[in-house]
Amino acid sequence: MKKIAAAKFKAQCLTLMEDVRKTRQTLVITKRGKPIAKLVPLDDDKDDFFGRLKGQFRVVGDIVSPVVPLEDWDALK
Numbered sequence: 001m002k003k004i005a006a007a008k009f010k011a012q013c014l015t016l017m018e019d020v021r022k023t024r025q026t027l028v029i030t031k032r033g034k035p036i037a038k039l040v041p042l043d044d045d046k047d048d049f050f051g052r053l054k055g056q057f058r059v060v061g062d063i064v065s066p067v068v069p070l071e072d073w074d075a076l077k
Helices: 006-011 013-023
Strands: 002-005 027-031 034-039
Touching: 002 006, 006 013, 006 027, 013 027, 013 034
Parallel strands: 002 027
Antiparallel strands: 027 034
């Protein structure tokens, strides 16, 4: 884990963020020698809602047709 002074971090912020992304190493930002913040790489895992259950189950039968024939619906009578 690398450490860097806050003033130096401020001057080189974008470069240091790119280094953390590339090297995947945490960077500790210090002020007067004491740690005050930590810059960590973001996880690459995509937690998308859509497609989350892909491959977890399979559809068997007709899922488009109604279970009860239209003639038997009470709302149509």
